[in-house]
Amino acid sequence: MASEKEELSKQLSNEERNFKKLQKRSISVDMTRGRPGALQLDIAMPMLKMAGELDYVQNGIDARNYGDLAGIPAARELFAQLFEVSADEVIVSDGSSLDIMYTLVQFAMQFGVLGTEPWNKLQQVKFLCPAPGYDRHFAICRAFGIDMLTVPMLDDGPDMDMVEELVRSDDSVKGIWCVPKYSNPTGVVFCDRTVERMASLKPAAKDFRVFWDNAYIMHTLNETDVPLANIFDLARKAGNADMIYSFTSTSKITFAGSGLAAMAASKANIDDILSKLAIRKINSNKVNQVMHVAYLRDKQNISLIMQRHAMLLRPKFQLFERRMSEAFGDCADVKWSRPGGGYFISLDVEGCAKRIVELCAQAGIKITPAGSTFPYGFDDKDSNLRIAPSVPTLEEMDFALDVLIEAIKIALLEKQIAKMDV
Numbered sequence: 252m253a254s255e256k257e258e259l260s261k262q263l264s265n266e267e268r269n270f271k272k273l274q275k276r277s278i279s280v281d282m283t284r285g286r287p288g289a290l291q292l293d294i295a296m297p298m299l300k301m302a303g304e305l306d307y308v309q310n311g312i313d314a315r316n317y318g319d320l321a322g323i324p325a326a327r328e329l330f331a332q333l334f335e336v337s338a339d340e341v342i343v344s345d346g347s348s349l350d351i352m353y354t355l356v357q358f359a360m361q362f363g364v365l366g367t368e369p370w371n372k373l374q375q376v377k378f379l380c381p382a383p384g385y386d387r388h389f390a391i392c393r394a395f396g397i398d399m400l401t402v403p404m405l406d407d408g409p410d411m412d413m414v415e416e417l418v419r420s421d422d423s424v425k426g427i428w429c430v431p432k433y434s435n436p437t438g439v440v441f442c443d444r445t446v447e448r449m450a451s452l453k454p455a456a457k458d459f460r461v462f463w464d465n466a467y468i469m470h471t472l473n474e475t476d477v478p479l480a481n482i483f484d485l486a487r488k489a490g491n492a493d494m495i496y497s498f499t500s501t502s503k504i505t506f507a508g509s510g511l512a513a514m515a516a517s518k519a520n521i522d523d524i525l526s527k528l529a530i531r532k533i534n535s536n537k538v539n540q541v542m543h544v545a546y547l548r549d550k551q552n553i554s555l556i557m558q559r560h561a562m563l564l565r566p567k568f569q570l571f572e573r574r575m576s577e578a579f580g581d582c583a584d585v586k587w588s589r590p591g592g593g594y595f596i597s598l599d600v601e602g603c604a605k606r607i608v609e610l611c612a613q614a615g616i617k618i619t620p621a622g623s624t625f626p627y628g629f630d631d632k633d634s635n636l637r638i639a640p641s642v643p644t645l646e647e648m649d650f651a652l653d654v655l656i657e658a659i660k661i662a663l664l665e666k667q668i669a670k671m672d673v
């Protein structure tokens with residue numbers, strides 16, 4: 252009778268043969284970044300058609316001219332509805348919310364926060380980084396030499412016991428990155444208790460800020476949205492009104508990188524930020540703001556637009572779920588998220604992530620490098636992968652899944668065989 256190892260080696264040879272056949276199809280599919288697909292981008296094209304007919308002079312403001320650094324009142328109102336704050340607690344800016352986040356970290360480093368000492372004068376600055384998390388948040392920390400402390404991401408948000416302890420006991424902890432709704436990449440929505448605990452933190456550093464990146468604020472994949480508690484109300488109640496910076500954009504509502512981005516914070520923070528921004532620029536693109544307000548109108552209308560996005564995205568997430576359940580439904584070694592919104596699926600195969608990415612690349616499937624979802628690219632379990640299904644067509648996605656499934660099978664068999672050799 253063949254030994255277990257011989258049996259596994261035979262299975263591996265079979266899977267490798269299947270894999271070679273897939274390689275021969277020489278198709279390439281990119282599932283690295285959460286970019287909207289082309290059909291999603293088409294949804295907002297009517298905005299450009301109406302652009303020539305709009306009135307760019309409103310309430311005494313000529314949007315074509317200089318001024319109004321915080322944005323036109325109607326655009327501030329629109330984002331105030333989304334953030335659930337008042338319009339004077341909002342700044343509307345250009346294109347990218349990531350750009351605002353970077354700017355705020357840069358301002359804190361160079362000038363301090365609401366009159367505190369600039370962070371770059373301090374011995375050490377640390378940020379808490381719930382992980383798996385968003386690689387571009389971690390890249391901002393790296394760019395400014397901010398030390399990153401990894402906090403485990405649980406099913407209902409970051410490990411709050413750990414967050415509370417670190418924030419309370421160490422005044423060099425100046426910030427935490429959070430994607431509170433349909434989190435990148437896990438799809439987690441922070442539960443009410445987690446939001447309340449986050450809003451009620453007792454930081455040792457008075458210039459500690461929660462970077463509340465609500466990128467997926469309206470981005471449900473289903474007919475109903477999952478509600479998120481209002482962190483601003485809770486922070487005000489806890490005496491922490493100035494502790495929250497929140498961000499969002501229309502990158503995945505209208506045009507990625509060419510829409511509007513916005514932030515919300517207390518009036519004191521907004522005034523502080525505007526005073527610094529005013530040195531750098533006179534205003535953002537108000538013409539684009541007029542176009543966006545005319546097209547998006549209000550929160551309810553944005554929900555309707557997002558249903559059209561969901562109709563395009565949902566089948567791709569469903570295909571992933573179906574194919575993966577068929578292949579690994581009864582395999583405890585392969586776990587994946589079932590997000591209710593956002594752009595990502597988080598896949599965990601312990602000890603195999605790097606190998607899976609490598610195999611996928613050999614068959615033309617690009618996925619985000621293993622480790623990217625952790626600070627310093629360091630996933631000590633070599634487990635987590637981020638899958639972004641928005642760009643490929645369903646046919647491409649089906650092929651990508653043929654490859655991914657085969658790659659997972661091969662990586663798992665190789666791991667099992669290697670264990671036997673030890």
Ligand SMILES: Cc1ncc(COP(=O)(O)O)c(C=O)c1O
Binds near residue numbers: 500512
């Ligand atoms: C959590 C999160 N924040 C921010 C961004 C980038 O947003 P923007 O286009 O507004 O810079 C992304 C893009 O994928 C994201 O996933």
